[in-house]
Amino acid sequence: MLNFVKFFRIRDKRLRLVGWIVHNTFIVDKPRLRTLEFAASSTIVKMKGPVKVGALCELCHCRKAVMRRPKNLQKLCKVCFIAVFEEEIHNTITREKLFHRGESVAIGASGGKDSTVLAAVMKTLNERYDYGLHLVLLSIDEGIVGYRDDSLATVKRNRAQYGMPLEIVSYKQLYDWTMDEIVACTGIKSSCTYCGVFRRQALDRGALKLGIHHIVTGHNADDMAETVLLNLLRGDTARIERSVSISTNSTGSPVKRSKPFKYAYEKEIVLYAHYRKLDYFSTECTYSPQAFRGTARTLLKNLESVRPSSILDIIRSGEQFRLKPRGKKRNANREMEVRADGSVSLGNRDGNRCERCGYLSTNRICKACIPS
Numbered sequence: 287m288l289n290f291v292k293f294f295r296i297r298d299k300r301l302r303l304v305g306w307i308v309h310n311t312f313i314v315d316k317p318r319l320r321t322l323e324f325a326a327s328s329t330i331v332k333m334k335g336p337v338k339v340g341a342l343c344e345l346c347h348c349r350k351a352v353m354r355r356p357k358n359l360q361k362l363c364k365v366c367f368i369a370v371f372e373e374e375i376h377n378t379i380t381r382e383k384l385f386h387r388g389e390s391v392a393i394g395a396s397g398g399k400d401s402t403v404l405a406a407v408m409k410t411l412n413e414r415y416d417y418g419l420h421l422v423l424l425s426i427d428e429g430i431v432g433y434r435d436d437s438l439a440t441v442k443r444n445r446a447q448y449g450m451p452l453e454i455v456s457y458k459q460l461y462d463w464t465m466d467e468i469v470a471c472t473g474i475k476s477s478c479t480y481c482g483v484f485r486r487q488a489l490d491r492g493a494l495k496l497g498i499h500h501i502v503t504g505h506n507a508d509d510m511a512e513t514v515l516l517n518l519l520r521g522d523t524a525r526i527e528r529s530v531s532i533s534t535n536s537t538g539s540p541v542k543r544s545k546p547f548k549y550a551y552e553k554e555i556v557l558y559a560h561y562r563k564l565d566y567f568s569t570e571c572t573y574s575p576q577a578f579r580g581t582a583r584t585l586l587k588n589l590e591s592v593r594p595s596s597i598l599d600i601i602r603s604g605e606q607f608r609l610k611p612r613g614k615k616r617n618a619n620r621e622m623e624v625r626a627d628g629s630v631s632l633g634n635r636d637g638n639r640c641e642r643c644g645y646l647s648t649n650r651i652c653k654a655c656i657p658s
């Protein structure tokens with residue numbers, strides 16, 4: 287008896303719909319199921335054609351295999367897949383010593399698949415292995431009507447489903463404008479870059495408001511590998527090492543950030559959400575064209591389809607990447623650099639503060655204050 291696993295990622299630019307087909311089921315939040323009829327006009331990115339799966343799970347040897355693991359093509363049953371996925375995250379957490387007992391941890395919750403699965407897995411592992419963590423959902427409302435308001439509704443349902451407190455911090459409260467207002471004034475170009483900077487600050491401020499000094503986000507292995515490729519393609523080699531760090535802590539900032547899904551494949555996160563029937567939101571942001579990142583993403587997906595280990599191999603390459611010190615000349619050039627957008631970078635990269643808002647920044651005026 288054979289099972290067939292279909293794994294497609296669907297992206298519909300017109301509807302901003304991102305969904306997945308797994309086991310002939312279109313995985314997307316329920317209110318959006320009606321949009322299925324548009325799938326024919328969508329760009330269907332083939333992730334992996336129908337795969338024949340052998341009868342028995344290669345781990346338990348007793349249940350029927352229902353899938354091939356995207357990471358290593360192992361044939362697994364649903365129960366073993368869920369167990370092995372959770373175990374790998376637990377191994378990452380313990381190997382990297384991400385948390386300490388009694389710590390309060392804020393989960394950056396956008397309502398999307400990655401952070402929803404992160405909340406579910408963190409809750410499961412915290413209870414199973416008695417990490418002793420106090421977990422809180424922290425959401426940033428960027429003020430994007432038709433996108434963030436809908437995804438926040440999902441996070442509010444997650445609050446009840448996982449029994450975790452939820453804190454929502456908005457750009458409006460912090461900066462007195464919304465992303466919709468910014469885009470209306472400045473246009474869509476670079477909106478992602480600015481929004482990313484604002485969100486980072488907002489997550490820090492939200493965590494500090496709660497007295498929390500550790501945030502976890504749902505960045506996964508695909509995100510990490512994509513960023514390594516992106517930096518390589520842009521010649522921005524200085525960022526590669528940092529882009530694969532599992533934990534980051536800007537000098538001067540009391541808030542640490544960690545990525546427990548650093549080695550988790552995006553496809554496996556989708557499968558986990560599917561098998562555990564998690565409630566998440568699947569629409570793409572109104573303002574996310576991300577042209578060049580999209581190119582790096584397509585390149586990564588093509589590499590993955592030829593060689594599934596490519597994602598982990600790229601991360602490993604990033605981890606081993608070290609820039610040769612260039613000595614005095616490099617430091618001298620770094621003392622003051624005028625960037626294309628007119629901002630000035632100071633030689634002392636860490637610990638600088640924005641002259642307007644006083645928040646940490648490598649420039650005299652941080653990106654959050656530039657448009658104001």
Ligand SMILES: Nc1ncnc2c1ncn2[C@@H]1O[C@H](COP(=O)(O)OP(=O)(O)OP(=O)(O)O)[C@@H](O)[C@H]1O
Pocket residue numbers: 393394395396397398399400401402424425426427428485502503504505509
């Ligand atoms: N508005 C937000 N509020 C809180 N956390 C956020 C928000 N947006 C993003 N994050 C955090 O940053 C991570 C990466 O965000 P990104 O925008 O790349 O979304 P993503 O890869 O689609 O993740 P997700 O599926 O969780 O939305 C998320 O998994 C989440 O932990």
